[in-house]
Amino acid sequence: MKITFCGGAGEVGASCFLVETDGKNILLDCGIRMSGGKDSLPDFRMIQEAGGVDAIFISHAHLDHTGSLPIISREYPEAIIYMTHATKDLVRVLLYDSLKIMERQEAEIPIYAEKHVIDMLGRIVCFSPEHTIEPFADEDIKATFYASGHILGAAGIYIQSKGGNIFYSGDISMTNQYTVNGAAIPKLRPDIMLVESTYGDKLHSNRQLEEKRLIDMVDKVISRGGKILIPAFALGRAQEVILILKRAKNRGELKRLKVYVDGMVKDICRVYRLNPNYLRPNLARRVLRGQDVFFDEHIIQVENRDMREKIIEDDEPCCIISSSGMLSGGPSQWYASKLMADEKNHIAITGYQDEEAPGRLLLNLLASEGIDEDERQVIQFGDIRVTVRASIGRYSLSAHGDKGEILGLCHALSPRELFLVHGEEEATMNLAREIQKEIWGEVYVAENGQIHSLDIKNPRKQIKRRRISSLQREGEPQEEDIKFLWDHIVNDGGENFIFSSEDILKIWNDNIDLNDENVRSVMNILTNSKYFTPDRRRPFLFRLATQYDLEEEEGPMEVNQMLRMIDEFFPPQTGLYKKGARFEQGIALLHFNFPQRAAKIYTERFKDFEEHTGWKVEINEECNLVALENVIYNLLPKGCTIKGKISFYREEGAVNVAIKRLTKDDKTRIEFEFGEITGLDLIIDDGLPTKQVKAPSAKEGQMEQNRAFAIIDRAFSSTEHRLYRRGLKSEGQESFIELSFITSQIGEHYKDVIRDIENETGWEIRINPNPNQNELVKLARRVLERNGLFVNRNPSIYPGERRVKLSPSDEWERAAFECAGDEFYQSTGYIFTV
Numbered sequence: 001m002k003i004t005f006c007g008g009a010g011e012v013g014a015s016c017f018l019v020e021t022d023g024k025n026i027l028l029d030c031g032i033r034m035s036g037g038k039d040s041l042p043d044f045r046m047i048q049e050a051g052g053v054d055a056i057f058i059s060h061a062h063l064d065h066t067g068s069l070p071i072i073s074r075e076y077p078e079a080i081i082y083m084t085h086a087t088k089d090l091v092r093v094l095l096y097d098s099l100k101i102m103e104r105q106e107a108e109i110p111i112y113a114e115k116h117v118i119d120m121l122g123r124i125v126c127f128s129p130e131h132t133i134e135p136f137a138d139e140d141i142k143a144t145f146y147a148s149g150h151i152l153g154a155a156g157i158y159i160q161s162k163g164g165n166i167f168y169s170g171d172i173s174m175t176n177q178y179t180v181n182g183a184a185i186p187k188l189r190p191d192i193m194l195v196e197s198t199y200g201d202k203l204h205s206n207r208q209l210e211e212k213r214l215i216d217m218v219d220k221v222i223s224r225g226g227k228i229l230i231p232a233f234a235l236g237r238a239q240e241v242i243l244i245l246k247r248a249k250n251r252g253e254l255k256r257l258k259v260y261v262d263g264m265v266k267d268i269c270r271v272y273r274l275n276p277n278y279l280r281p282n283l284a285r286r287v288l289r290g291q292d293v294f295f296d297e298h299i300i301q302v303e304n305r306d307m308r309e310k311i312i313e314d315d316e317p318c319c320i321i322s323s324s325g326m327l328s329g330g331p332s333q334w335y336a337s338k339l340m341a342d343e344k345n346h347i348a349i350t351g352y353q354d355e356e357a358p359g360r361l362l363l364n365l366l367a368s369e370g371i372d373e374d375e376r377q378v379i380q381f382g383d384i385r386v387t388v389r390a391s392i393g394r395y396s397l398s399a400h401g402d403k404g405e406i407l408g409l410c411h412a413l414s415p416r417e418l419f420l421v422h423g424e425e426e427a428t429m430n431l432a433r434e435i436q437k438e439i440w441g442e443v444y445v446a447e448n449g450q451i452h453s454l455d456i457k458n459p460r461k462q463i464k465r466r467r468i469s470s471l472q473r474e475g476e477p478q479e480e481d482i483k484f485l486w487d488h489i490v491n492d493g494g495e496n497f498i499f500s501s502e503d504i505l506k507i508w509n510d511n512i513d514l515n516d517e518n519v520r521s522v523m524n525i526l527t528n529s530k531y532f533t534p535d536r537r538r539p540f541l542f543r544l545a546t547q548y549d550l551e552e553e554e555g556p557m558e559v560n561q562m563l564r565m566i567d568e569f570f571p572p573q574t575g576l577y578k579k580g581a582r583f584e585q586g587i588a589l590l591h592f593n594f595p596q597r598a599a600k601i602y603t604e605r606f607k608d609f610e611e612h613t614g615w616k617v618e619i620n621e622e623c624n625l626v627a628l629e630n631v632i633y634n635l636l637p638k639g640c641t642i643k644g645k646i647s648f649y650r651e652e653g654a655v656n657v658a659i660k661r662l663t664k665d666d667k668t669r670i671e672f673e674f675g676e677i678t679g680l681d682l683i684i685d686d687g688l689p690t691k692q693v694k695a696p697s698a699k700e701g702q703m704e705q706n707r708a709f710a711i712i713d714r715a716f717s718s719t720e721h722r723l724y725r726r727g728l729k730s731e732g733q734e735s736f737i738e739l740s741f742i743t744s745q746i747g748e749h750y751k752d753v754i755r756d757i758e759n760e761t762g763w764e765i766r767i768n769p770n771p772n773q774n775e776l777v778k779l780a781r782r783v784l785e786r787n788g789l790f791v792n793r794n795p796s797i798y799p800g801e802r803r804v805k806l807s808p809s810d811e812w813e814r815a816a817f818e819c820a821g822d823e824f825y826q827s828t829g830y831i832f833t834v
Helices: 044-049 069-075 085-104 114-121 207-223 237-250 265-274 281-288 305-313 330-339 358-367 403-413 425-438 479-491 501-508 516-527 547-552 559-569 595-601 603-613 625-635 664-678 705-715 744-748 751-761 773-786 814-828
Strands: 002-007 016-021 024-028 055-057 080-083 124-126 142-147 155-161 164-168 192-196 227-231 259-262 299-301 318-322 346-349 378-381 384-387 391-394 417-421 442-445 451-453 498-500 532-534 541-544 576-582 587-592 616-619 641-649 654-660 681-684 725-731 734-740 765-767 796-798 803-805 831-833
Touching: 002 044, 002 417, 016 155, 016 164, 024 155, 044 069, 055 069, 069 085, 069 114, 080 085, 085 114, 085 124, 085 265, 085 516, 192 403, 207 227, 207 237, 207 318, 207 346, 207 391, 227 330, 237 259, 237 265, 237 299, 237 318, 259 265, 259 330, 281 559, 305 330, 318 330, 330 378, 330 384, 346 358, 358 378, 358 391, 403 425, 417 425, 425 442, 479 501, 479 516, 479 541, 498 501, 501 516, 516 532, 559 576, 559 587, 559 603, 587 595, 595 603, 595 616, 595 664, 603 616, 625 641, 625 654, 625 664, 654 664, 664 681, 705 725, 705 734, 705 751, 744 765, 744 814, 751 765, 773 796, 773 814, 814 831
Parallel strands: 024 055, 055 080, 080 124, 164 192, 192 417, 227 318, 227 346, 259 299, 259 318, 346 391, 417 442, 587 616, 654 681, 734 765, 803 831
Antiparallel strands: 002 016, 002 451, 016 024, 142 155, 155 164, 378 384, 498 541, 532 541, 576 587, 641 654, 725 734, 796 803
């Protein structure tokens, strides 16, 4: 086996590696260099001298791995190009965008034309990860993609031949992102491995902390009236940033937020939606239900130049996500030149920056110390010099593996020969030293122009999975054939296997010609069939539904499965904080922080959940008061404090609070944003609308209040249930006495006593509608323990449902539980549920 490094060694860009084995020349990736000032293409002369190309395999769509495909395909039109379905859709968008850029560069001759792109796209053959193909009829060479986690459709490439087995990682990330799962590489047995080393000398920051830093900065910039620009790679990073901000907005972490999305990002988001089986399962389900997972009323696509200029001219604070990620072109460079001169603004760098890119120059300014201040504040964008007064920040949201992840992959696959590629020289050298300490194989720092000849005496054998026998049926499988396929696979012992769409087609007919159309058609049929379920980590692969699952299909979903589905339909950003079920009635109990808002905005999602699970949805009536207070505190401007307590008026759907040192503008803003987040009215300082709050006092005909209190105390001194509090209240012009019992239901037992007190004192007396939750918890524990029952955490109170939920610490006897429940109901009017 021979490997030629035509590009992408000792650098990030122009990845292009020629593998010669068993008389065939196989090209792994064919990219360009993204930075100016260098020859942008790989060394094609080396390919020509090696005898050309017989097949091309592409790891993913980024231009540093695909940008020169039209050129190499033009030279070797007989070479089939292999990639995943999602990668093909993305390559089409990226290469057509490159054509537009080349057309605008009048001083340069384009390196290829539209005809070459069209011809190249016609030579692509797609197949799913983990489906093995044989690209040559005259040689026993096998090739398999394995999901690499970097972006949509990204895959490592595993080639097995008599000359040896080679695994090429492409760009790889083990970490789950919002859009795609981390890499899924099984225990392969490669003789040779090519692995990326972009961040080989670094350990990434904690992803959640970096996201929090970015969210906090967005909030800070918006609060000070500025604009924040997030230059992002149109493919991959931009989609992640959109979902990070969208999640923060849904969770109430960002209040006032308008996000504008510009550049090629919009087209890439469309491709993501067209390939749901390559997305994370929770995102895929939403796409399959017809939801737009990227854009909404807060996240807006920029349609034209006029809109772009209006965003800059408008005083409204906002966030802008735009390509290119290195500020080397695209709208992001234009936005940066307009925003950098204002210290209210911020530039957030979230990805890799080439040495010569404007984004790297900004990071150098951020890191520089002790240089001339005037020099530090100026940056060159092409012919334009821009004064930098905006703040700059770096946020590590990398989709590349760090040193720890690459070391882990090398240990897992343990190749005999390891070549480090796709990394700057210093990072690659440092990683090589680390790896060589820990593995037995030989570690090489690859260099462009090198040719390595490797004599693999005894290629490693890969464990083979038994194949399911083929049905040899005519045509292609349709929806009505899936049950027949399921029966055949079960009868052939494949119930625990995992299948790609191509595998299913081959089981249907081993001689079927695979193409993009029939593979996508079967993928769609399997996704929507009850007989197959997409794998949780790799939704482009399918498992057989079990017999138990199919039997359960006739009725409501099994309760534990239903509870797991709640998490997928209603993730934390929806405000769901508790879930449960009333089994006998088939009701799923959902408890949201702000049920009024949830009922309004998740109506369709409730219907989808009910249809999917067979369970009816019931949501709580009462707000989560802790979450409600947190919203108010998070909305407070700096220097403002809350005076007194926060009052919640359930019937009116309003909250009343007094805030010190609040301006009129801030008051209006807080009331509006509070309503957006909670669905409730917030009244600051003024009490409830249209109701004048007045200090309560006795009127003519009413007994002096202390004497009235004494009569109340005497009346309830010997009653079965305790009176916890009595106090004066007012509503408008009227004053009244409020009595607080453990629950309002207990208070209702004493209507006759209360009526007598009203006649004697002349005061209107009302019962506090809110339960004394602290006393309810204590009483519940006492009653349970008297009956020999113990819980492993405090009971949960649900006032709207008049029930207390318990979590037993062990097995309870039914008789003891029923006895405790009767006693508790008599004391409170509330029931126990487990």
